[in-house]
Every structure is written in C-alpha cells, then in structure tokens.
Amino acid sequence: MTESKSAESGASSRFASTLIDLLDQVRYRRIDPAEQFDPVYRLRYEAYRREDFIPVNSQQVTRDEFDDLPNCYCYGVYVSGQLASSLRFHVVTPQHPYSPCMSVWPDVLAPILERGQSFIDPGRFTADFDLSLAYPALPYLTLRLAAMACEYFPVRYCMSAVRPEHTAFYKRIFGASPLGEQRSYANLAFPMQLYTADVPVIRDRVAERYPFFMSRPQEREALFGAEKADLNAIAPTARMAQRLEMMDRAG
Template sequence: MSLAEPTLSSPAPSRFATSLIDLLDRVQYRRVSVDEQLDPVYRLRYEAYRREEFIPTNSQQVTRDRYDEAENCFCFGVYIDERLVSSVRLHIAGPDDPTSPSAAIWPDILGGIVEKGQVYIDPSRFTADHEASLEFPAIPYLTLRTAVMACEHFKATYCISSVRPEHSAFYRRVFGSEQLAGEGYWGELTFPVCLYASYIPVMYPRVIRRYPFFDSTPEERAALFAPGHKGIVGITPSARQAQRLQMLGLDA
C-alpha cells in the first residue's frame, strides 16, 4: 500500500475524551536515562513479555536492546499517583539519524520515507503493568500521548505503528492509521506485527480535536525531548493548559 493522505472525519470530543484530561492531573512522564541499566521500565518490559511468554528468561529480569542506546531514542515511563503503569520507547527517524527498530523489519518502506527527507516517529516496547491496565483502561491513550507530542515537536510526516494484528483496530480508529505492510517479526519477540502509519499533517489536528488530552504546550514537549540521554523526572501533562490557550486564541 502506498503512503496516501487519508481522509477522516473529526467528531467533537466525547465524554470519555474529556474525562481523560482529569486523569492526566494524576499522571507524570519520566524519561529513562540510558545509563540506568536496571531502570524499572526495563523490568516492566520484561515482566509484561514474560507474562505471555513472548521472550526467554534472563537472570537480570530486564529487557533492553541496542536500540535503547541510539542517539535518536527517547524512552518514557508513565506514572499514575507515583506508580509506574506503562512505558514506551520512541525513535525519531529521519535523514540525520534513520535508526529505527521497525526499519529492521521493513527497510524498503521506511527507508523510502527517510530518502525523501521526511521524519517518522517509531514507537516500540509499549508495555503496561497488568493490574494497572485493568484499573486504568485508558493507559494506551496516556502512553501514546508521548508519540503524539513527538510528532508535533519533531515535525514528523508520519507516525508508524508496528503492532500485533489484533491491536490494529485501535490505531486505525484513534490515529487514522493505514496498513503499509503485512506481518513480520522483530528481535526476540515471538508474535507477529504489521506496519501501520498515520499521516501527521492531516491527522494531527483531527486527533487533537477529537482527543484533547493529546494536546500539549511547547514547554512540555521541550522538557520531554530535551537533547541528551539524561533521565528526566516528573513532567506534568499540559493538555488542560494547552486547551485553555486554544480557547483564548493563543494556540500552544
């Protein structure tokens, strides 16, 4: 499938979408330092994958790989009331640094984006605490908010999703993602993934309108994606502030 520009309606925010802004008041994002070999995020990954026997055991009980040390990598833990509930890793792939886990599966398709001088966001290692996922069904939204912010901060053309087939409906519904490639396998994981992509110039404003909790201020984005590999503790979501600025005609 070619990288076509989609057409998708953008209905007004639902009660669910509005309520998530209230939940964001309890959320913090923390960026993982590459030097912290035993960060709780790496243990959360391990526990999530082992729960479904997607990876073999290891003595350290952590899951890391070489992509965690890439210069264009940003890894985040999502905390609710100081409790780690989920994590995600983002690679900002473009002409300056095309490193991307998904490019190891689909080099031709993703390499073509970079060859055009475009940037894409590659989220990976999205894992959640099992009990927290039952308690907070909105965890996928809270976690992938980091990817939405990255799209705006780095002016990406695409946000891709290497996802299990049974999860694809979520990405099609929320982000208007379209399938670009069939099943492939990555690294040590034993389940197949398919490649989807959302065309950001069209989809970003529609996603923000429909799901205002994805909104953010430049200050929050700058804090999350500051240069370097140092860990960052306690970034508070700014969706409420960004929406207020928008209502005043002062778009964030």
C-alpha cells in the same frame, strides 16, 4: 446533526474530559539510558514474560541494541506515583536511519528517508497488569507521548509496528493505515503489522476529538529537549493547552 452522531459526539466529549481529569494524576519520566536496571526495563520484562513472549533471563530486564541509539527516547508513565506503563520511540531521519521498524521493513521505509522525510517509530509499549485493569485508558495516556513527539520533532509520519489484534485501535484513533505486510519483529514471538499515520493530515482532527493528546511547548521541551535531558517527572499540560485553544477560537 443526527441523533446517533450527537450521542457519539457527547460520549467522545465525556471520555475526553475524563481523560484530562485523569491526567492530573499522571507524570512522565524520561529514562536515562545509562541506568541499565531502570524499573522501566523490568516492567518490559514482566509484561513480555507474562505472555511468554520472551525467554527468562537472570537480570529480569528487557533491553536491546535500539535502547542505546542516539535517536532513542524512552519514558515511564506514572499514575498516582506508580509506574503504570512505558513507551520508547526513535526519531528516524536521513541522518539517523536506525530504529526497530527500519530493521524489519527497510525496503518499505528507506524510500521515505531517501525523499528527505522523517518519522517517529514508537514501540516497546508495555504496562503493569494490575494498573492496566485499574486504568483502562492507559493506552491513551501512554501514546500521548508519541502524539507530543510528532508535534515536537519535524516529522511527516508516525510509524507503528502493531500486533494484528490492535490494528483497529490505531485506525480509529489515529487514522493509521497499513504500509507493510506482517513480519517477525525483533525477538518477539508474534508477528507485527506496519501502520503509518500522516502527521500533517491527522494532527488537527486528533487534537480536536481527543484534546488530552494536546500539550504546551514547555512540556514537550522538558520531555524531549536535547540540550539537557530533564529526568524529573513531568506533569501534563493538556488542560492548559485545551483552554488556550478554546480562548483562541473565541477570539
């Protein structure tokens, strides 16, 4: 290994260890769609209003028709008990072919469903401004939900509607590639680019380089299980998952 690659690997390892330590302060909470004024919807509103992406509304919440779909999953991410960020995703299958990305790029995505394949469509990633400054790694902690969803649900792809200035992040971390041209997305006042990651291709590489994305089946079941949604705050299991992985490799 060259000196530069060794330094890069060391930096990546230190970063991963720091993130796993930070996960000890993190909890994930699934949102009950019946709670129309959940703090997550207020967080969305504040984040979009801060950049003047949406108009003012008297309720000071941001919800849309996609929040009420049966294939919708929405979460708040808490750091040291404070709501820091949120993420919503849809599990898009031939049986449930509805999601924000499907509404914007139907000509691009419908052929995937026609082949019998499915995908995760994560979006509405919003963050508390002050906490995003305090925790620069918040995007990783939040998108860990999408990584776990790709492990839990039998999907082939993870689709992301990405702001042009954020595409480099998705390329670097998830090996994502552009799939559709820039288009207007929902009611947001900026264009989005459709990016895709092939889950079976990237899964092992992402987990090895960024082990904080790893999880145990118990955590995924508590977050995504369909029998009875667990609306309590769920603790991450990345540290245990990494430890068990290392033990398996050691034989």
